[in-house]
Amino acid sequence: MIEELQALEPFREEVRQWCATHIPKNWRTEQLGADHHQFATFHRWWGAQLRDAGYFAPHWPTEWGGGGFSLLQQVVLGEEFARADAPRNGLYQVALFNAGPSILHAGTDEQKAKFLPGIINGTVWCQGFSEPNAGSDLAGLQTRAIRDGDHYVVTGQKVWTSLAMEAEYCILLVRTDPDAPKRKGITYLLMDMKSPGIEVRTIRQATGQSEFCETFLDEVRVPVENRLGAENDGWNVTQATLASERGASLIELAERLRRNGTLGLAEATKGWKNNDGVVQADDPAVQEVLGARYAESMALRQLLNTMVTNVIRRGGVGPEASVVKVFYSELLQRVMKDAVEIGGLQTQLDQPPLMSAGWESGAWLYDYINAFGWTIGGGTSEIMRNIIGERVLGLPRDPEPKGA
Numbered sequence: 001m002i003e004e005l006q007a008l009e010p011f012r013e014e015v016r017q018w019c020a021t022h023i024p025k026n027w028r029t030e031q032l033g034a035d036h037h038q039f040a041t042f043h044r045w046w047g048a049q050l051r052d053a054g055y056f057a058p059h060w061p062t063e064w065g066g067g068g069f070s071l072l073q074q075v076v077l078g079e080e081f082a083r084a085d086a087p088r089n090g091l092y093q094v095a096l097f098n099a100g101p102s103i104l105h106a107g108t109d110e111q112k113a114k115f116l117p118g119i120i121n122g123t124v125w126c127q128g129f130s131e132p133n134a135g136s137d138l139a140g141l142q143t144r145a146i147r148d149g150d151h152y153v154v155t156g157q158k159v160w161t162s163l164a165m166e167a168e169y170c171i172l173l174v175r176t177d178p179d180a181p182k183r184k185g186i187t188y189l190l191m192d193m194k195s196p197g198i199e200v201r202t203i204r205q206a207t208g209q210s211e212f213c214e215t216f217l218d219e220v221r222v223p224v225e226n227r228l229g230a231e232n233d234g235w236n237v238t239q240a241t242l243a244s245e246r247g248a249s250l251i252e253l254a255e256r257l258r259r260n261g262t263l264g265l266a267e268a269t270k271g272w273k274n275n276d277g278v279v280q281a282d283d284p285a286v287q288e289v290l291g292a293r294y295a296e297s298m299a300l301r302q303l304l305n306t307m308v309t310n311v312i313r314r315g316g317v318g319p320e321a322s323v324v325k326v327f328y329s330e331l332l333q334r335v336m337k338d339a340v341e342i343g344g345l346q347t348q349l350d351q352p353p354l355m356s357a358g359w360e361s362g363a364w365l366y367d368y369i370n371a372f373g374w375t376i377g378g379g380t381s382e383i384m385r386n387i388i389g390e391r392v393l394g395l396p397r398d399p400e401p402k403g404a
């Protein structure tokens with residue numbers, strides 16, 4: 001393993017050089033207070049830079065325009081992007097980590113040829129899975145699709161659809177057989193967001209921004225040729241989507257949390273004073289908290305190393321990805337909570353950053369509020385703990401399991 005890591009040094013140097021010459025120096029300050037349209041414009045530009053460099057879809061096969069990078073190369077890329085504080089590639093998250101891998105896994109040759117080049121060229125996708133009464137219990141979804149010749153006619157409502165207002169396509173789960181056991185009657189569709197009958201309403205969040213939406217579907221016609229996998233077999237295709245979502249995308253985020261979150265907070269405390277005028281960094285109680293968080297960041301790093309090693313050995317992400325998800329999201333919240341507690345009123349003066357700039361933007365109060373979503377999206381901490389209990393610890397299974 002050590003030899004393999006040493007062999008990656010030239011690649012690391014190449015990425016580091018690219019970051020030094022391509023990341024705009026003041027991108028965070030220039031994007032302060034940007035609305036979602038400005039966010040999208042900036043991210044489309046950033047996506048094009050990554051595409052030109054071959055870093056846009058590092059985990060995809062070269063045959064479909066990806067980088068074909070090994071997992072260790074992806075780790076290096078994530079580490080270097082975090083090190084250089086590159087903008088996150090957030091606008092394309094669903095396209096690159098959810099839709100693309102699912103199409104690669106379950107798509108026909110025609111579907112791959114139809115959709116994958118578009119993703120590489122910057123098509124934005126959203127994920128229409130959750131509904132008002134189907135989140136953790138995703139298999140309970142009620143959005144109905146009825147076959148009408150060579151189309152499905154879809155009616156229902158999705159919620160929490162991230163960036164639906166920017167998306168050109170949607171990976172959509174619908175119920176095609178209401179009489180079958182709930183996991184057996186679901187079908188996976190690829191829906192054009194310009195289709196008549198779709199209404200997208202943004203949801204205002206506690207941060208004041210609107211990154212996700214309610215998506216209403218009223219007799220939307222989706223061609224049968226846009227069905228991924230067999231009719232009523234959507235649940236199995238969904239497992240590929242969720243496995244991808246929870247796995248590789250955490251590597252870069254964890255490194256950003258260690259650098260911008262934990263180390264960034266330690267740096268910030270040097271400029272903050274408490275009510276007695278003492279610099280926070282000099283306070284032993286603050287030092288104790290910072291030390292603990294740094295140790296936890298390093299523990300997260302080790303958890304990820306174990307996960308990467310297991311993926312290389314076994315060829316897939318196992319249930320320990322749930323351990324990483326719980327630990328990452330709860331550590332993110334602890335770091336941000338510490339920041340607002342130590343920084344006090346000063347953190348309320350921070351200007352909100354570019355949407356989805358990351359959760360370690362240096363605007364600590366904003367990041368604190370934003371961090372709550374992380375123990376919910378992609379599977380709640382409670383559901384992750386159920387998975388850990390059953391699949392890692394081998395505890396008795398819930399006879400009526402919920403979640404993915």
Ligand SMILES: Cc1cc2nc3c(=O)[nH]c(=O)nc-3n(C[C@H](O)[C@H](O)[C@H](O)COP(=O)(O)OP(=O)(O)OC[C@H]3O[C@@H](n4cnc5c(N)ncnc54)[C@H](O)[C@@H]3O)c2cc1C
Pocket residue numbers: 126127128129130131132133134135136137159160161162163212372373374376377378379380381382383386402
């Ligand atoms: C930032 C963010 C982005 C998101 N983006 C998308 C998106 O793009 N597309 C999309 O489809 N969805 C998206 N979601 C939705 C997300 O997948 C759901 O919020 C999540 O699955 C939880 O579902 P719910 O909100 O309906 O909560 P519920 O499932 O109703 O859960 C409510 C509470 O009950 C607990 N609970 C539920 N079942 C169990 C159980 N069996 N055991 C123990 N506790 C349980 C939960 O942990 C939670 O605390 C996003 C969410 C967030 C926060």
